[in-house]
Amino acid sequence: MAKFDFKLPEDFLLKASKLADKTDEIIPVVLKAGAEVVYDKAKSNLESVIGKNTKTESRSTGELVSALGISPAKQDREGNFNLKIGFKEPRSDGDSNAKIANILEFGKHGQPPRPFLKPAKSKSKNAAIEAMTKKLESEIEKI
16 A cells, blocks of 8 residues: 655645644544546556556456555554555455556566556655645535
8 A cells, every 4th residue: 555645835734733623523524535637647647557558458347446445544643644556455366456556666676667657656746735726615605
């Protein structure tokens, strides 16, 4: 499972602190807005690398793409909210989606890497922060 860490802008954190008792309701919604941006880019990247530039005909079933998803935001012991973009397990054939995604991302002997998660993180970072900021502002207006 991939892990993405983003440092939030200070003005964003100040606005979030003003929400006091509504924070636990609003932060998961804001995080989901940012995660959707990264998810869309990761899915697009994944679709573009599967079955491309292979020596033999692709055996892709589309199961890896359909297994990609966003987990619900949950609060950990330290009070931080986390959500993940990753793959549902197991596959219908009993293999692991995470293993197949890892092979695509980093390659293996005789198979060059075709990264899709790392580029999704770097290319969607600013857009994700912008989406979270807009969502936070719209949630603040509702209060």
